[in-house]
Amino acid sequence: MRRPLTFDPIDEAGRQWSQRWDHVEAMRAATSIMRAQQIVLARVDEALRPWELTFARYEVLVLLYFSRQGRLPLGKMGDRLMLHQASITNLVDRLEQQGYLRRRPHPTDRRTTLAELTEQGRSIIEAATKAVVEARVGLSELDADDSDHLYRILTKLRLGAGDFEPDRSRSDRHRGD
Template identity: 60%
Template sequence: MAAPSSLPFDPVEEAARKWSARWDETDAMAVATSIMRVQQLLLGRIEAALRPLQLTFARYEALVLLCFSRQGSLPMSKMGQRLMVHPTSITNIVDRLQAQEFIRREPHPTDRRTTLVVITDAGREVTERATQALVEVRFALDSLDPEKMRDLYDLLREVRLHAGDFPADDPRRSWPDAFSD
């Protein structure tokens, strides 16, 4: 599903053309700028799919994280680490989810300083509905066939590995192996 173009030209290509007249690393600039733009496009479509459920992608990710946890609960600090967001952001996400009654806060049973975030039945139900909405739009990646999706995954994984996003000694796993555990 293509959105109507707001420009009669590709702005990334135009920026690369102008960039190349002044600086080096035009290819890297064009790729980085393209990735940033694709992120904006994906997030826009994903947020649109979640809007009827009154969720943002950040809140959806928090709910999914809780669904994946063994007990349906995690300390707020661990949620922030796993979602890779600032403590202020996780507090905001949790506040909004609690106002929607998708989670509740509980004191940790053995650590008075820790607050647990616990997903509610309503939270589990909206997570299922949200996931179905995202699957229906293929997480806004409906323009890519399975082979291109695998190639893109591997390329982006390489960038994340080089950036230290996960341990370098983690064995390199390509698409099919990455999801078979």
């Protein structure tokens, strides 16, 4: 049912917007981000289909894969991935059903649950990542410069949103504060 458009709908919306309101650039950028997210998500999900993984579940596995022991508390994973507790619970439920990780009690703190990569989990991550890399993480149209630029601009945004606080205790402090 999708009819192809012969014009950029965001550019067109921008034209109308700018006749009445301010900050067209922000409007165009924000709308582009929304759309870009859909595109990336769809492409990565597609690349991950053979393992029945979604981007979100894949990120959980990669995070575990990167951890020293292959296991982390659920809460810590939520912090790192900027996800809600309930979302982590759901993702881990699903990954546990799939046999890619298992829950383990924390050795000392009985409140916390650890997610631990299974052998199967570890090995599919390597295969799945190969597919994700081949798909250029959904950004095949962009070269390294474009991607870096994107990352740098969006980091300003993430910083402003309080995602993280650059560690000011060591080195590069310039502004007199």
